[in-house]
Amino acid sequence: MDSIIVKGNGPLNGQIPIAGAKNACLTLMPVTLLTEEPVVLTNVPRLTDITTMSDLLRSFGAEVTAALDGQELTLHSGAITNHTAEYEIVRKFRASFFVLGPMLAREGQAVVSLPGGCAIGARPVDLHLKGLEALGAVMELRDGYVHATAPGGLHGGTHEFPFVSVGATENLLMAATLAKGTTVLKNAAREPEVVDLAKCLSAMGAQIDGAGTSTITIQGVARLHGTTHPVVVDRIELGTYMLAPAIAGGSVELLGGRLDLVRAFAEKLQVAGISVAETHNGLLVSQNNGRVRAVDVKTEPHPGFPTDLQAQMMALLCTADGVSVLEETIFENRFMHAPELARMGADIEVHGGHATVTGVEKLRGAPVMATDLRASVSLILAGLAAEGETVLSRVYHLDRGYERVEEKLSACGASIQRVTDDG
Numbered sequence: 001m002d003s004i005i006v007k008g009n010g011p012l013n014g015q016i017p018i019a020g021a022k023n024a025c026l027t028l029m030p031v032t033l034l035t036e037e038p039v040v041l042t043n044v045p046r047l048t049d050i051t052t053m054s055d056l057l058r059s060f061g062a063e064v065t066a067a068l069d070g071q072e073l074t075l076h077s078g079a080i081t082n083h084t085a086e087y088e089i090v091r092k093f094r095a096s097f098f099v100l101g102p103m104l105a106r107e108g109q110a111v112v113s114l115p116g117g118c119a120i121g122a123r124p125v126d127l128h129l130k131g132l133e134a135l136g137a138v139m140e141l142r143d144g145y146v147h148a149t150a151p152g153g154l155h156g157g158t159h160e161f162p163f164v165s166v167g168a169t170e171n172l173l174m175a176a177t178l179a180k181g182t183t184v185l186k187n188a189a190r191e192p193e194v195v196d197l198a199k200c201l202s203a204m205g206a207q208i209d210g211a212g213t214s215t216i217t218i219q220g221v222a223r224l225h226g227t228t229h230p231v232v233v234d235r236i237e238l239g240t241y242m243l244a245p246a247i248a249g250g251s252v253e254l255l256g257g258r259l260d261l262v263r264a265f266a267e268k269l270q271v272a273g274i275s276v277a278e279t280h281n282g283l284l285v286s287q288n289n290g291r292v293r294a295v296d297v298k299t300e301p302h303p304g305f306p307t308d309l310q311a312q313m314m315a316l317l318c319t320a321d322g323v324s325v326l327e328e329t330i331f332e333n334r335f336m337h338a339p340e341l342a343r344m345g346a347d348i349e350v351h352g353g354h355a356t357v358t359g360v361e362k363l364r365g366a367p368v369m370a371t372d373l374r375a376s377v378s379l380i381l382a383g384l385a386a387e388g389e390t391v392l393s394r395v396y397h398l399d400r401g402y403e404r405v406e407e408k409l410s411a412c413g414a415s416i417q418r419v420t421d422d423g
């Protein structure tokens with residue numbers, strides 16, 4: 001199994017290209033199930049989660065072909081030949097659940113394994129199920145699988161989510177495009193990935209209003225056609241690499257970066273004393289002012305501070321001047337990076353949904369273990385400014401969501417390399 005070795009190596013300077021968004025791509029790929037015509041996605045990130053989603057869609061009869069070194073995918077579901085998403089694939093990632101809405105809309109039936117628990121909390125799928133029921137689906141839970149049917153086809157309706165869920169909003173949005181009549185989704189997620197999905201569906205002929213606000217209205221249509229759609233830039237990868245110079249010092253330009261995608265996060269960086277500026281090609285982040293200042297952070301649905309950047313932000317605050325409090329409001333168990341950062345000398349106390357970080361002068365390299373995707377990259381970031389060597393194991397978490405981390409960081413002067421156990 002691979003490990004990554006990082007050594008604190010001084011300031012970083014250079015450019016890092018930001019890939020297409022993993023989370024957007026994972027919800028865009030299943031739109032192929034809504035049309036018999038090919039859908040082409042460009043700016044696709046090269047990640048294992050994308051490969052897993054391709055395998056899942058192929059298991060339904062879709063043809064998925066990659067071009068441009070994996071950065072372009074053509075998805076073609078001329079005929080659906082299977083209706084079951086097996087546990088073997090679904091257990092690998094929750095995004096498998098995105099096939100449920102489109103399959104119900106096109107085929108009137110689907111059987112999808114329940115995703116089960118995951119490292120960052122219970123993460124149930126009840127909001128997806130209740131939402132689809134409101135559109136006329138009938139759900140039965142048997143043997144760990146959701147058996148879903150839509151006997152009379154899906155129909156429109158008004159559905160208010162009890163709290164914001166990105167995935168449930170996306171699943172219902174896809175399903176409602178082919179439902180009979182008008183669907184109104186209230187308390188919908190406003191994340192840029194929802195907006196990107198709506199943009200792609202609209203280009204396929206869907207009638208959608210209000211994506212990016214908390215009320216989305218969808219007028220069902222009889223059929224959707226193919227399209228070519230560029231995946232929106234990955235705001236979480238962007239935020240992660242914005243933290244690299246913030247932590248190690250220096251000045252890095254994030255190519256393709258957009259301030260509007262990371263505004264709440266960028267504001268916190270600025271309060272901490274880090275400069276964030278828009279350039280012709282993206283965003284320039286510089287940190288040449290000595291120690292950063294402590295800052296309090298509370299995760300919230302978009303446009304608030306994203307939970308997917310909380311672990312990385314904590315890595316920065318470990319060496320800030322003062323005490324920072326991080327509050328996690330989206331997932332109940334998302335501080336598993338804290339004990340690993342503590343192994344590197346960080347001073348962190350976790351009480352329920354709050355982590356109190358008292359900044360130390362310097363972190364020290366240590367062997368650490370990735371517990372989930374964002375936690376793993378937070379440990380790499382911490383290692384960039386630590387004294388000595390940090391060895392990160394269980395790198396497969398990282399490969400689910402970050403392409404070519406070593407290449408991107410070493411191009412800016414970081415000392416980072418991947419090693420395999422046998423070599």
Ligand code: UD1
Binds near residue numbers: 123167168308
């Ligand atoms: C998506 C992102 C993930 C991000 C999260 C929040 C993808 C593939 N993943 O996950 O990276 O961290 O948004 O921005 O896009 N919940 C329920 N019942 C449900 C669904 C969710 O109780 O049916 C809860 C979750 O446990 C969590 C909260 O709702 O506490 C928000 O989760 P949600 O927005 O649905 O996250 P995901 O779509 O799974």
